[in-house]
Amino acid sequence: MCQIFAGQPTSNYEPERRSVRLDGYSTSIQLERIFWRILEEIAEKDGSSVARFIAKLHDEVIVTHGEARNFTSMLRCCCLIYMDQTNGEGNRGVSVPRGNPAAHPTALAMAKTAALAVG
Numbered sequence: 001m002c003q004i005f006a007g008q009p010t011s012n013y014e015p016e017r018r019s020v021r022l023d024g025y026s027t028s029i030q031l032e033r034i035f036w037r038i039l040e041e042i043a044e045k046d047g048s049s050v051a052r053f054i055a056k057l058h059d060e061v062i063v064t065h066g067e068a069r070n071f072t073s074m075l076r077c078c079c080l081i082y083m084d085q086t087n088g089e090g091n092r093g094v095s096v097p098r099g100n101p102a103a104h105p106t107a108l109a110m111a112k113t114a115a116l117a118v119g
Contacts, residue, residue, distance in 0.1 A: 020051045022058045022068075029054070029072055038079040 012034040019028050031039075036050070043053035054075070061068045068074070 018050070018056050022055055023062075030073070031072060031075060035076055035079050038082060039075065041079070042082055 013032045015030050016033050016036055017028050017030040018036070019026060021027075039050050039053065043050045046053050046056075048056070058068055058071065058077070061071070062076065064067075
């Protein structure tokens, strides 16, 4: 079962740091490449750049929760929720583990837990 996860390209989980402006301050966010690709797709569907999408999301989190604790973790959860809502179908050009979710209950449980934690 683990081969579906262990066999993914190492480029999926290479860290990548990008600069963004949040609340008028320049900062950097480090995520694994696969998450940046998913955020690029989400931003494209939103009609904005990744930086603009992240800034808008950060502002909405501040309004909703008063602070943006663990923001990079929240971004990862957003990606999982997006993947769950789109059933992993997208055009991000990344190698995402495929297969019958019933055969991979751990992955399905992780995605559902992340969706519940954010929602």
